[in-house]
Amino acid sequence: MKLYDTELTSALLLGTAQYLSPAILCEAIRASGCEVITVSLRREATDGAGTQFWDMLRETGMRVLPNTAGCHSAQEAVTTARMAREVFGTDWIKLEVIGHADTLQPDVFALVEAAGALARDGFKVFPYTTDDLIVGERLLEAGCEVLMPWGAPIGSGQGLRNPDALRAMRAHFPTVPLIVDAGVGRPSDAAQAMELGMDGVLLNTAVAKAGDPVGMARAMALAVQAGRAGHLADPMERRDMAVPSTPVLGLAELM
Amino acid sequence: MKLYDTELTSALLLGTAQYLSPAILCEAIRASGCEVITVSLRREATDGAGTQFWDMLRETGMRVLPNTAGCHSAQEAVTTARMAREVFGTDWIKLEVIGHADTLQPDVFALVEAAGALARDGFKVFPYTTDDLIVGERLLEAGCEVLMPWGAPIGSGQGLRNPDALRAMRAHFPTVPLIVDAGVGRPSDAAQAMELGMDGVLLNTAVAKAGDPVGMARAMALAVQAGRAGHLADPMERRDMAVPSTPVLGLAELM
């Protein structure tokens, strides 16, 4: 898929939060085959481990997609994005403007406002949004060239709560890169997203909080490939009536 | 997984019916990475193409699992199995005793009866069954060492209609090889089956009736690997309450 100016081979994007150790994170990144990782910048944090962490991430050679996680207003997100551009040396920004502390759902009003401000400022904006078609339209009008609808609340691992809405989104935006961001918990969720025609999947908790994060990263890599291949192979229609699926071999010919 | 005396690497088993051409079938078999294919023997069929078809299948080098598709009684299934043993030179038999013409569901009574007769006759029986725990117990008592519960009616592509029942089956038979047979329509279905802890997936229509059977065979191969890896990696719990999934990086350290 092409995200702005960049052609990517892998459809998987990986978040870098919540891992037990930076070493496990780096191994998971490699196992996932991803080319893009998201990293958070939070002004309030000063826990001393940041520089080393960042150095390790840089050594993976991954493209960094900084995010504005934890921001609750357009202004805060814009400010954070600008700092992230300085820190990470990229004009890519995953724009999160959280509207609700429990569900971590986007505030779509602030999101559109911030997206416009950042696009005008030269950012390549990756908006974390809902599956609302009209919000998607506004984000495109604001200058976004990719949309990242949620599958379920961040960190919930519930899978795709509303596949029909994602299907409608695919139909409505046939040429816009769509990346399911948040909610994926298992490989089958990731495969399903790709089967719906999504271009990619961004996940974090499902890998970080698995018993074996590296194994799960590998599983997710396979799952997005499986779902993508399945989508391209044009699946059979689901049928209400069962039909026989075994061939008829003539015994005479066989013996 | 170990099926009777045979250790297999791939968790995918492929049916050979309904393909547009034997060439496409053979290519799909190779793309699927499977090691076992099912082949049907039907006494009434004498369409002349059987020998060539069988020769082609033999050249793939796959292990053949003959089935008793189309049989509606224990006696018919036993007779068909014995002919299949002669024809295909193997004591493996996928035992199907169809109880209902529309849903192609197993007749569990005839199934248990036929399984016992065949096991006593030296067959290694692979019974196509429902997700009924008690039926499973009877089949094991009858001498089966593997169970093949359906996911949905044969050829329906509906996916797993009752995942909880399959989960109960896994819990109840922790050491018996379980292969979901029938119902899988998409890669995400196959991945889900493996995430439930199934040992394998047997499918046919989903590949044969895809727009691109070879591509779908490849997709299914990836999907079972993804689901298996996901199962082994111990997935996160699904959570009702969303929690933040992004790390806290200290700005001071980052800059």
Added chain:
Amino acid sequence: MKLYDTELTSALLLGTAQYLSPAILCEAIRASGCEVITVSLRREATDGAGTQFWDMLRETGMRVLPNTAGCHSAQEAVTTARMAREVFGTDWIKLEVIGHADTLQPDVFALVEAAGALARDGFKVFPYTTDDLIVGERLLEAGCEVLMPWGAPIGSGQGLRNPDALRAMRAHFPTVPLIVDAGVGRPSDAAQAMELGMDGVLLNTAVAKAGDPVGMARAMALAVQAGRAGHLADPMERRDMAVPSTPVLGLAELM
């Protein structure tokens, strides 16, 4: 619906277990509008409260459907049924032969055997069964004139785990009274069962374990009526594409 020789107005049948007090049970029975209650006979129990309990139930004037809950073999179920006939003075028997202690699923083999024995002995058998079509056929052959498929494991309140299987059952047995027995947790579950064309719903835990059992009994009574009326009214088809649903009133005429 007509169950054997008896025409019933209410489609709800109520179990009598697990209530906090007999008084609450009796009030719930009245609120449910049911005409049939199930009562269990367990030989091992001798807790002293039985006679009074039974007297209270008799005063409700409900038809009693004794059950063989807790029986794990055909022989045990047959013996229990005969005792129940003496105790409760009825040839109706809800036949439960439990095959698995955790899921309380029927042992379909023992069930068919016991059903035949009881029918030959003059019982009117109400078999608690799975949604397996072939098992249903065997039960009818054994002399049953009603089938009671489960919706989900007893006491789980999971609702209908496999609606498609119940739909197939309805299609396959168009004239046999079908009563969903076990699994219903909420009024919407009961309504859904009736919308699928079921003739009745038998439930217990959903009422007994609700915070307000009497209120829930009333809710279930309304739900089965709602579902039945909905089924008879021939519901709209579910549509993938949304269409406008508001009328066009001419302003000129309106003003």
Added chain:
Amino acid sequence: MKLYDTELTSALLLGTAQYLSPAILCEAIRASGCEVITVSLRREATDGAGTQFWDMLRETGMRVLPNTAGCHSAQEAVTTARMAREVFGTDWIKLEVIGHADTLQPDVFALVEAAGALARDGFKVFPYTTDDLIVGERLLEAGCEVLMPWGAPIGSGQGLRNPDALRAMRAHFPTVPLIVDAGVGRPSDAAQAMELGMDGVLLNTAVAKAGDPVGMARAMALAVQAGRAGHLADPMERRDMAVPSTPVLGLAELM
């Protein structure tokens, strides 16, 4: 429930579009037991039947909730609302601002804008919205005192596509009247909405397009009562593990 200044007994609100005849509509209204009906005003329509239709509706004695169906911008909706106030003599307005012609989903941006304008103009606004919490907050800030989230696209009859989102809405707005508007297809859908704690259900197509609209209106009336009663009765928890649900009666006491 209390909607603005009005206490209602019935939780069902009925749309008046798409009926085969005004007579059937009026009979369905009576069968539904509703107290509020929605009526559309469309400027472009001048089909001559409007006056009579409106007279018939008036004779039902129902409270009228005019809607702005078919409006695609805030300005158009505001203008339509003002005309509706004149025509129908009420300051109640069901505010629809359609954002997408196929899914008929709300344009949440225009919706909030129009809601504010109408509230400032003295309207009591009933906004047809999505299940987005943040949009809900904006609508309340704009002066709405009730929210009407969709269950699924208008006219689709798909039921509740995202029950978790409605549950979150209930939790987030514990004291705001919430009415599911659009998507309900069957009585069990309506019951489910009420079980989630919704205060009401507004539907149209499910009744108008049923084979027997009057029968379906009655079914829906029962269903909302069933769901409401079920919600108030505090349903049991759904359980993974099945537990026995039958009582233990001592034989000695019984005989």
